Amino acid sequence: MSEKNVILGITGASGSILAQRFLETARCDIHLVISSNAGTVIEYETGRKEDDFKKLAKHVYDDRDVAARISSGSFIFDSMVIMPCSMNTLAKISSGIADSLITRAASVALKERRRLILVPREMPLSQIAIENMLRLTQAGAIIAPAMPAFYTNPKSVDDMVDFMVGRVMDLCGLENALVKRWREEERD
Template sequence: MIIVAITGASGVIYGIRLLEALKELKIESGLVISDAGKVVIESETDYSVEDIIGLSDNYYNFHDLTASINSGSFKAEGLVIVPCSMKTLSSIANGYGANTITRVADVSLKERRPTVIVPRETPLRSIHIQNMLTLSQEGAIILPAMPGFYSTHDTVDDQINFIVGKILDSLKIENELFKRWE
């Protein structure tokens, strides 16, 4: 199972498209959405929170610290936090597992599982960069939502697919969501 966490940063469409891609690839997904993430879904997209939950195979409550995914004995193949707010990034970097997203990230890192963090903020403060460095040094893959322009991206959907394809690449999941450099 790939666990997808959506936080309250702008860019929730990346998490939504990742869930769609996992479903298309027939890969089981787990989902956690922060309270702020739910607000952003409603404000940035035409999806309802229930629509997004329906894209996942397993849904976990943001406030349930007893959720199975919060245990090192739970077998997950990876975690993607997309988008990742700076609040969540800071909590993870500093070992503050106060909710299901930050706790599952703590577990994923300590168990040395693939952990992909897609930060969404610009410009960045030095502390944001330091927190990303801390997580990178612990094994997380920091994958900012920066679309490449070396292939033709005619639409916003193409740019979204580029980032989602790079996320899947980071998890070593074959995909054809974007045109590769030749």
């Protein structure tokens, strides 16, 4: 059976470790695009270079290349995930701006009614950000904020990261062992 095709956009919000974990563990073909502002955050937060992230993906595209394969509605993919998603990218997508490959591919996902999962990270949220998220939800996107759960009794940042990344994989329909599921022991 062929692997699922997932587009992963990484933007300049805090939380590069979420994208790193997804790249390391997702069982799918990843089409990766990193925004020009994400590199600084990746280096600052993970100590890795943007190129280290690129080595983990099967396909890599330049965010300035709005003519790349994934910019067209004719490219078939299962899900697009933007993780972490900056308020800047979120605002652009919610207003229909498609001036980079990430925002173009996201606009395509919306028009083609494909699964678009945005993982914003910001705190607190302005009214503008909340309204942008509402607009995107109404347009069919899934807003999955980078919010850890505490009922899983996480012991480390890695535990929290795994929970959030695993839940995003759930939304993509990707099997994963990252999520510690509620009352898992009752499963028969």
